[in-house]
Amino acid sequence: MNNRSVKLGNEDVKKLLIDLSLPAMIGMIVNALYNIVDTMFIGNGVGTIAIGALAIAFPIQMIIMAFGQMIGIGAAASVSINLGKGDVEKADNVAGNSFFAVVLLSTLIMIIGLVFLEPLLEIFGATKNILPYAKDYISVIFLGSIFLSVSMSGNNLIRAEGNAKVAMFSMLIGTGLNIILDPIFIYIFKLGIKGAAIATIISQFASFIFVISYLRSGKSILKIKFHNLKPDISILKEIFAIGSAAFGRQVAGSIVAIVINNSLKFYGTELDIAILGTVNKVIMFLYMPLFGIVQGMQPIVGFNYGAKKMKRVKETVKLSLIAATTLAGIGFIVSQTLSVPIMGAFSSDNDFIINGAEVLRVVVLMVPVVGIQIVGASLFQALGKAMPSLILSLLRQVILFIPLVIILPRFMGLPGIWRAFPIADFGATVVTAIFMINEMKKISLQDEKLKKLELECRE
Template structure:
C-alpha cells in the first residue's frame, strides 16, 4: 500500500528518480557486462570470436523478445490492476506470466538445438565465424530454459514499484558473470564456450534471487498454485500489450539477418566484427534511456488506471527531458573518444580504424531518439498496443530495413550506405513519434475534462 501511495501521490521528479535510478544502474551494469564480456573475448580469443558472438546474439535477442513480451505485457496489466486496487487479478496475471515463460523457454531450447546450424547460417554466419557462433549458442540455449523467467519477472517487480529489488536481481547475475567470464576465458582457457557457460550460470543466480524475493514476504504479489491456471483472457491481453516489445526485439533479429548478410557481402568478417563492437558500445552508452523508460512505465500505467491523467502527462514530459539529456551526453562521449573506446576490445589497427569510422556515423542522430523510445513505451504503459507497435516498428522495420537494402546500392556507397542508414532511421522515426504523441495528448486532455 505504501508503494501504491507513492505511485499516486509522491512528487513526480523524486518518484521518477527513485524508480529510474535503480533500473538505470542495473541496466548499466548489465551493459557493462556485455562490454567486458566482449573485451575478454576479443583479448582472449580474437576479433573473429567477436564476429561469432555477433552472429549468435540475434538468437539471444529472440529469447529476450519473448521474455520481454510476457514481462512487459503482464507488468502493464499489473500496474493498472494495482492502481484500481484489484490485487487478486494482479496475482493471477503474474501466475499466468510464470506459466507462459516456462513453457516457451523449454520450446526455445529444444527447437534451437535441433535447428542450430541453419539458424546461424540464416543470421549471416560465414564459414570462418560459424564454429565460434555454434560453440557459444549451444550453451546459451540451455540457459534459455530458465533465463526468460528472470527477465520477465524483473518487469513485474518494477510494476509493483520495487525498483531496487529489480536492480539487485540484475546486479547479482551481472557481477557473477564478469567474474566467471575472466576465470573461464583466461585461467581455465575455455574460450568462447567459457563465456557462454559464465552467462547461463549467472542467469541462474538471478533466478534464485528473484524466487527468494517473491516467496520471502517482500513482494506485493502473492502468486500461489491456483494463480498458475491458464486464463486465456489474461494471456491474450498480456501478449497484445507486450507484443510491441516482442516486435522491437524480434525486429532486431530480422534486421540482424539482413544486416549481417549485407555486412558480410560489403565488408566481410571484419565488418561483422566491427558491428559487434559498435553495437555493444551503443548498448552501454544509451542504456540509461531504457532505465528511465522502466522507471516511467509503472508510474504512467498506475496513474492511468487511477484516472490521474495529469500525472501521466507530467511523467511523460520529465522522461523525455531526461532521456534527451542522457542521449546528448552519451553521443558526445562516443564522438570524442571513438578510437580509444574501440581499442579496448582489440588492438588490431584495422578493427580500430573501421570501428571509429562506423561508430561516429551510427550515433550521429542518437540525441533525438529519447522522444521515440519514451513515446513507444508510454502507449504500452497505457495498454494501447497498436500505436506502441507502430512506433516500435517504425525505426527498425519501416525505415531502417528499406534504407539498409537500398542505400548501399546507390552510387556505390557500399558499406557506408549501411552505416548511414542508422542515423536516417533514427531521425525519421522520431518525427513519426512526435506526430502520434501530439494526437494522444489531445485525447488525454479530453479525458481530464
C-alpha cells in the same frame, strides 16, 4: 492499500521518477557493461573472429530475450493498471499466468534452437570461419534460456509494483557474477568463447533464484499462489497484446541482424561483421540509461492512468522526455569524441580500431533524439495500447531501417549500410513525436472531463 501503491499515486512525480528510474538505470547500465566487458575479454583473449561470432549469436539471444520481455512487460503493464484500480486479485492472476507462459515458451525455444542450431546461425550470417565459434557460444546459451527468460519476466513484475531496488539487485547479481566468471572460464579454464557462455548461464541462474526467492518471500505486493498459475486465455491475450510491442522491437532487431550481417558478407568482410557487433554493444550501453528512465516511467504512468490521475501521467511523460534527451546528448558527445579509444578497448587490431571508430561516429549521429522514440513507444505500452506501441517499435528497425540497408548500399556500397542507422533514427523520431503529441492531447481532454465531472459532483 500497500505503501508502494500509495507512493505511485501520490508521491511527488519528480522524486518518484528518480526513485524508480535510478535503480533501473544502474541495473541496466551494469548489464550493458557486462556485454561490453564480455566482448572485450573475448576480443582480446580469443580474437576479432570471435567478436564476429558474438555479432551472429547476439541477435539469437535477443529472440530469447524477446519472449521474456514480451511476457514481462505485458504482464507488468497489466499489473500496474490493475493495482491502480485496486484489483489486487487480478494482478496476482496476471503475474501467475506470466510465469506459466514464460516457462512454456522458453522450453520450446531451447528445443527448437538446439535442433536447428547450424542452419539458424547460417541464416543470421555466419561465415565458414565464424560458424564454429558461434556454435560453441549459442548452444550453451540455449541450454540456459529458461533462466534468462524467467528472471527477465519476473524482474518486470517486481518493477511494476514499484520495487525498483529489488529489480536492480536481481540484475546486479547476474551481471556482477558474470564479469567475475568470464575471465576465469575464458583464461584460467581456457574454454574460450564457450567459457563466456557458461559464465553467462551460471549468472542468469543466480538472477533466476533471486527473483523467485523475492516473489515467494511475502515481501512482494503480488501473492502468487498455485491457482494463479492456471492459464487464463483472456489474461494471456492481454499480456501478449500489451507485450507485443516489446517483442516486436526485440525480434525486429534480430531480423535487422539477418539483413545487415548478410549485407556485410556481400559488401564487406568478417572484420566488418566484428565491427558491427562491437558498435552494437556500445550503442546498447548508450541506450541503457534511457531504457532505465522509461522502466521507471511505466509503472507511474500505468498506475495513474488506471487511477484516472491524468495530470500525474502528463508530468511523468514530460520529465521522462527531458531526462532521456539529456542523457542521449551526453552519450552522443562521448561516443563522438572518444570513438578511437572506445574501439581500441575491444581489440589491438589497428584496422578494427580505425574502421570501427569511423563507423561508430556515423551510426550515433541521431542518438540525441532517440529519447523521443524510446519514451514514445514505452508510453503506449504503459497505457495498455498495444497497436500504437507495436507500430512505433517496428518503425525504426523494420519499416525504415531494413529498406534503407537494402537500398543504400546499391548506390553507396559499404558506407550505405552505416548511413542507414542515423536516417532511420531521424524518420522514426519524427513519426513518434506525432503519435505522442496526439496521445497527450487525448490525455489532456480526459483530464478536463474528469475535472468538470468532479466540479459537478461537488455542486
